[in-house]
Amino acid sequence: MQADKKSEPYKNYDTDFLATPETGPSMIMPNQLTSTPPKRFLRLIIWIASIACLFVLIGGVLVHRKISTPVQMELYPVMIEIPKGSSLQAVTGLLYEKKAISSPLLFRMLMILSGGEHSIKTGEYTFNKPLTMTETISKILNGRYEYEPVRLTIREGENAHEIARAINAKFPRFLEHDVYNLIRDKEGRLFPETYIFAPFATTDEILKTIEGEFVKRIATFTVAIASSTKTEQEILTIASILEREVPQKADMKIVSGIIQNRLAKGMPLQMDSTLGFITGKASLQLVTEDLKIESPYNTYVNKGLPPGPIGNPGDVAIEAALNPDTNNYLFFLSDKNGSNHYAVTYTEHLKNRRLYLGK
Secondary structure (H helix, E strand, C coil), X not given: CCCCCCCCCCCCHHHHHHHCXXXXXXXXXXXXXXXXXXXXXXXXXXXXXXXXXXXXHHHHHHHXXXXXXXXXXXXXXXXXXXXXXXXXXXXXXXXXXXXXXXXXXXXXXXXXXXXXXXXXXXXXXXXXXXXXXXXXXXXXXXXXCCCCCEEXXXXXXXXXXXXXXXXXXXXXCCCHHHHHHHXXXXXXXXXXCEEEECCCCCHHHHHHHHHHHHHXXXXXXXXXXXXXXXXXXXXXXXXXXXXXXXXXXXXXXXXXXXXXXXXXXXCECCCHHHHHHHXXXXXXXXXXXXXXXXXXXXXXXXXXXXXXXXXXXXXXXXXXXXXXXXXXXXXXXXXXXXXXXXXXXXXXXXXXXXXXXXX
8 A cells, every 4th residue: 555645735836937937937917017217217307398497487588578678779759760661671670770679580570470570651750768679569560650740831822932942841851943843733723721741751742632632622612613604723813813912801802803804894904913923023022124024924914814823722712713792893902001992993093002002
């Protein structure tokens, strides 16, 4: 009979094999399938991210400071003119040169981001105080020029020579002779008024405004002119004579009646103002030789109206030319105080000359 073997304790060979391999490869447990990056690598990532955030933060602070800090220029007020057709690059260079902005790169970026690179309003800008970059951008995109406006006054009756002189006085860069050549053919249609312009206005802009005012004002007389026996040009010519001949507006319709009476009788108008248009002289400066000047504007030798206006009339004179007073006068004169004296006959007129002018 076989002797009983000494019983051995139970062993789990599978577990032992996995836990303490004797030979060959060991089995991999499921929780060992995912690897974890080393702590040193994680610390590197966190450090880089922190540095990046710091740089972004610092950059943001610096950009905000550039944008929100007013830029101090040397002396105020400062005039900066942005020419027509200027590119964003040209405008940026101009503003930086004048010290209106502190960072050309940032200015261009903000202009592009705002969609304003093609919306810059050209013209002459006045900087009266330090502005932030955003304020400067808003200024040139909205055309806030902040200039001292130029007031140009054209007085009733002034002719093209006088108006050219007035424009030159307000805008010295426009030569009087050049301005006169532009407006000489517009006599009678440069409406008397006080106009307000930007100091950088062009002659085209000035004349367009003045002529536009004439179109607007003459439109109020359209019906009256259409029903008149005279053309618009003839009405303006009579009105321009009234402006130069009659000091008091209340007398204009009376003198307009005298003009109608003389025209109806085929008499020369004999208006000193028409000679003044030729010679540049005032009535009391005229001499006998002036009465003989050969010119279609000489109403001492030519019958009828002169070929065109001798000045630029206002509303009252145009109204008087359209609605002359009905009277029998054929002569009048203005004394040294600006009062008018009328006469039906030449004899009466000579008497008035002795009484009021000492002639």
